[in-house]
Amino acid sequence: RQVIRAVMGILLISDKGVSLFALWHIVLLFLVFCSRIVFGQMTYSIPEEMQKGSTIGNIAQDLGLDLKRLKAGRARIYTGDNMEYIELNRDNGRLLIKESIDRESLCAKITPCALHLQMILDNPMELYSVTVEIKDLNDNSPYFQKSEIRFEISESAAVGARFVLGRAVDPDVGVNGLSTYSLNPTKNFVLDEQSDVGKTIEMVLQQPLDREKEERLNLLLTAFDGGEPRLSGTMNIYVKVLDANDNAPVFSQKAYKATVIENAAKGTRLTSVSATDSDEGSNSLVTYHISDAVDNSVTDVFVVDSQSGEVTLNGKIDYETCNHYQLDIQARDQGGLSDSCKVFIDVLDVNDHQPAIDIISMSSSISEESKPNTVVAMIKVNDPDSGANGQVHCTISDNIPFAVNTPSDNFFSLRTEQELDREREAEYNITMMCSDEGVPPLSSSVSLRLQISDVNDNAPVFERSSYEAFVLENNTPGLSIFKVKARDADSNQNARVSYILEDSTVNGVPVSSYVSVSADSGVINAVRSFDYEQLKDFHFRVIAQDGGSPPLSGNVTVTIAIQDQNDNAPQVLYPVQTGGSLVAEIVPRSADVGYLVTKVVAVDVDSGQNAWLSYKLQKKATDRALFEVGPQNGEIRTVRQVTDKDAVKQKLTVVVEDNGQPSRSAVVNINVAVADSFPEVLSEFTDLTHGKEYNDNLTFYLVLALAAVSFLFITCVVVIISVKIYRWRQSRVFYQSNLPVIPYYPPGYTDTGVTGTLPHMYNYDVCMTTNSRKSDCKYSTLGGHSVLMVDPSFSETMQREMRDKFSVRQNNSLRFTPSNDSGEPDGNVHNNRRNHGH
Template sequence: MGILLSSDKKMSLFTLWYTVLLFLVFCSRIVFGQMTYSIPEEMQKGSTIGNIAQDLGLDLKRLKAGRARIYAGDNTEYIELNRDNGRLLVKESIDRESLCAKITPCALHLQMILENPMELYSVTVEIKDVNDNAPNFQKSEIRFEISESAAVGARFVLGRAVDPDVGVNSLRSYSLKPTENFALDEQSDVEKIVEMVLQQPLDREKEDRLNLLLTAFDGGEPRLSGTMNIYVKVLDVNDNAPVFAQKVYKATVTENAPKGTKLTTVSATDADEGSNSHVTYHISDALDSSVIDIFDVDSQSGDVTINGKIDYEISNHYQIHVQARDQGGLSDSCKVIVDVLDVNDHQPAIDIISMSSSISENSKPNTVVAMIKVNDPDSGANGQVHCTISDNIPFAVSTPSNNFFSLRTEQELDREREDEYNITVMCSDEGVPSLSSSVSLRLQISDVNDNAPVFERSRYEAFVVENNTPGPSIFTVKARDADSNQNARVSYILEDSTVNGVRVSSYVTVSADSGVINAVRSFDYEQLKDFHFRVIAQDGGSPPLSSNVTVTITIQDQNDNAPQVLYPVQTGGSMVAEIVPRSADVGYLVTKVVAVDVDSGQNAWLSYKLQKATDRALFEVGPQNGEIRTVRQVTDKDAVKQKLTVVVEDNGQPCRSAVVNINVAVADSFPEVLSEFTDFTHGKEYNDNLTFYLVLALAAVSFLFITCVVVIISVKIYRWRQSRVFYQSNLPVIPYYPPGYTDTGVTGTLPHLYNYDVCMTTNSRKSDCKYSTLGGQSVLMVDPSFSETMQREMRDKGLLEDPVSPELQKPPNNDWRMPPNQRPGPSGAGPRPEEAGAGAVGGTGPWPNPPHRSRTAPGSDGCSECK
């Protein structure tokens, strides 16, 4: 709000402004200067007041960078700032009379505010008066009834004219015409009420009515004037006017006093007798309408009372002119002076003139985040304001300077502890009782990268079913960063390591954005039961911060067999349908779905449910036994042709299922069924083609079957004959050639081949069994149970020369050396490698080596090498 200065306070207030200016410049460094401009009122919109940037020595770039703006309180609509050229412009035409009334000098007190850093400049714009208002009387005419016996020198109150202009443009003089009987009282103060003085006695018989014209002039250029007509009616006899007991009455009242409060009583007497001595009291019509609206005087008793609302902040001093009139038109006047006492009835008005919406968490203490102006229109202690905020926040309010407060940081900030503050500023005055108001400020704390990512767990463990499909995610690691935005953006990196000599990146990958771990290959539980690796979480700050966590992957078996429906058998073109008579009752057994699952345990637990049906309200399926029964009584309205779809699910994870379609005929006779199910048959030409292909396929399969049977029988006979010949030779050693398999794993390793040496003599009836050394351990390369029996028989017959220390033969090359868990053996025939002791042979699967041929040099007692 602009500050209006009266002439008698100009020097003291100038001293106060100068003191405040010096305090702000040398202490808070917010106010840097003060400018004063003078303009006439009624300037057109857009007119230039002055170049404040040039006058203050500011660069135009500083105005733009500091987001310069004008703060003028309630006078914001009058002045605006052009940041591009630094000029102060008239935003709206200024009427000095509306703005300041009679107060001089009239000025607008503004503040120009700059940010980054914050600066405050005081600007005073003085509004010069222009003679744009003519003197004006409250009434266009006034009537008097004057007795002819009125004595020369009698006074008649005419009121006064009002001119809103000030100085030379204000009211200067009055003129009364004609002047034969009356003349104006020459008053040096034109602001006083004008009185008309009788100069010559009136003669009603000569002239009973007089018409006068009162003109008021101002001193402006051009000179303006206003008029009021005066009509005088001459009466008889009444030659005494009322006289007040005192010319000035004084009263004191507090603001907001209730209506009807009595201020004082005025009293006037008239020396006449009878009706001519009766006096009535009236408030002068020449006063401002605001005074007439606020006060009232009783016409008979003279009591002056309050008739409206008194506000100390609007006016603290009133002058009431009261007239006393008798019935002859004679009157007298007095003045009632009313002083208004202030009451604390206004809360402090808080205005945020500048505020930062966010502040960095590493900001130093005493950083200014907001500037606030608080105004309390009350006076004295009622207008003294102090502001406070909550004690549990790291902010403080500075000591006021010209009702300006600054909100500053008091401690170091931590966004992770508190990322936003809702600061409530409470401002209270010192009145009794004290009044207060508050405003809430929302301040965001911007982030600094001072926290490393933290995983949700100290270590992770995931389970993967074997034979998984490479690619899909198997697990997700999650790390959180207490920072925000880019500083909290976490990237995941797979730490370089090996698993069984292979880079871990060939087993799994991790998504840099989401932390999703994907399997690169299909895992085999028999080859790899678990492995672990590290994942690094790194944020996007500068410099980046990181942490790591260990992830363990455990391989599990899977449910890889779906249920198989045994009944009903699904045939594409069959017309077979289950028949339900229309007389069937509730619970009638239509059919039963029979299914099996080759899995075991809970993976083989089957459940049945009805997926689709022509009429769901007619049938239901037993969830455990697969029996299809009717739910309600079959009616004639039910369709003959009903199609059911039953889903059979096992209890494995993931669940596997099979679907069977069942045709149900609701009928009492077979012909009715045929007429409704003709659409299930195929055309004749389709049946002919199908029959031809079926016959051709049957012939081909029969030929292949007969051929295979002949070949198998021939091989069996040949082997039987060979075994008979060998058996008749009384040799105790029967070689065993395990089948060979190719390693079909997707790990990319080559097939492993194993060689076995079986050496025997042809004439000495002595056999020599050789052993192969694998990985530093002695392993008999024949069936263990068969070897023990063979050795025992050979010892009994004396065929072994040294049964205690059999000869050991080394493998032909280093390729024979392999870990114990990769040695051949039947699936499930031996313990796991980690459970077996040193030198034990543990089977992990079928024999992976193809059979080999044994080559023996004929006619020699030694053995040839078998490859």
């Protein structure tokens, strides 16, 4: 019976096909028979979630066992790990639910789901296998791991783009398990219908997105199972439509360079890279990353900040190990677009060596006529550092005519840059400073001393551009006048100056006859005594010559001005003093006070104050003065009215004195006739001159007449030319003297042949003033009032003519130029008619 039941169990199980479970029972049955142990198997099928205490089945009845056998055999259930689910009631032989069974917790997705039990009896030992199959109920709804999922999809996403949604989960199995999905709305997206229900599903874009029309989409994904009733689960899908990410980040430059000294501290900032994205929103957010393709040795040393792009040192660097690094840095936006740049990092050597200066060759002196670019010294400079730390440049002191050149690496030459001038600088102390290119730079210096040798390139230069000296006339020959001085900027023999008098003439006479110059001292001496009236000044040139080879020279003009001394007395030009005649000025008794009698004209050939003349009258203390003379202009005027008591004949003595120290003077005597008629004057002067003067002058005039007749024929041809030359020379003398010179010429007398009485027979041209108190002159013809010159022969002639009743007319014409404010005449005096006859 037991065998039949076992076979029926096997057949029951095999209704759904032969399985491993059936095979296991066959093997077990075989073993039972072999060991003579009673064996039986029973299978039950129950739904999940049965309540506690529910009956699975009556195993005693099903196995054909007596209830007493259960008790006697101490029947018991062996459930293994599932002891909490099923128990055996020995009293009635029922299998009961000890705890509610959840198939999903017990078997998950395994099907079929069964509990395998063994019921064991003792005395004799019997073993019965019991299988309890747990059937699934549709007690679980499908569900998603997330209640919502969010997407940010660019509006430029292409149709057909897929987006993974994941999958729903349903613990139930079979028809109660997950069955289908649905997506709403389906305007832009659809589900991939070909996806297996048990796999991850995808959402496919079937229509392009337009952010400007719809920026956000809300979708609902629903999962359904196949049970009865049909259960479902949902998940919300939020889609944010992004602006099209059509612009990739762009670096401001494709390559960046940075330098860092070796042994720099960790965290040292090297450089910053910068990229910009012209998109908006998240598309414009750029992050920076070192490319994965870069060697790990580089990424261990350098890092880049993902937000700021700052590249910093993250490890230790050593110049000797590596002096150059290259980083590839990417800039990525949120849409996955990117750009790259390179960062070149140079490691700088630490500058720890000073340049070493070595003078290879040097000149101690150089001629000032050396041309520019003349090499003075050769110098080698060595710096054991590398790179910029080993690059050396040298400089010298400023404001000196030298320069440093670099003919080759580490070699420097000191050369002249400008023309040298020993007179400006005779010695140079040149400091050469050599510095490397390190940071900070290290330097060293050396001093060079250079002498400049002289050449004769400077001519002597006088202290003045010209000299002027003054010397008094009548000096002693050999007198030292003054000294010239010239200097030569050269040195030694080139600066030794000698003085030479240049050959020239003064008024046709060699200048050496006037002055001499000392060759060594430059002292100028007078060779002769000078006369101011003959030579007022002269000039000559003095040459200064140095001792160079060839010698150079300079010259200067020296002017000697002769200073006047008062060595000449005044000379009276008018009135002219004659030895045998008397000159008389006629003053009418009716003349007013201030009447101009005459004017004394005198000159002094001296100059300056030595030629300043003053006039005064020598008066007797007992005389009541009738006349006075102007102290500056020499005009003689009346100082009172003429009275009857005044004598007809007045003799005045005028003293002309210069202003020299000591002063010199001259004296002139003037006869003045005070009368209203000519006979009165004639009688007065005839008595005085009829005696001795007649005899003395008669011989003189006879000899003069004889000589004139003898030479008359010879001189008649040249007389006109001689007279004109004479007049011209006289006018030149007067103009050159610059003095108020008025020559006096005796009046000429001619016989008019007119008969009459004496007072009416003589007419004279007299120069008078328009106002007796002024010096201005006016021509007037007065009868009987003129200047009269009387001598003995003329007296006899006049008496004879009177007896013969001949009328004599004498015409004198004397012209004066107008006077200046001082009363002196402003021009020369010209005599229109000059007759030497009497």
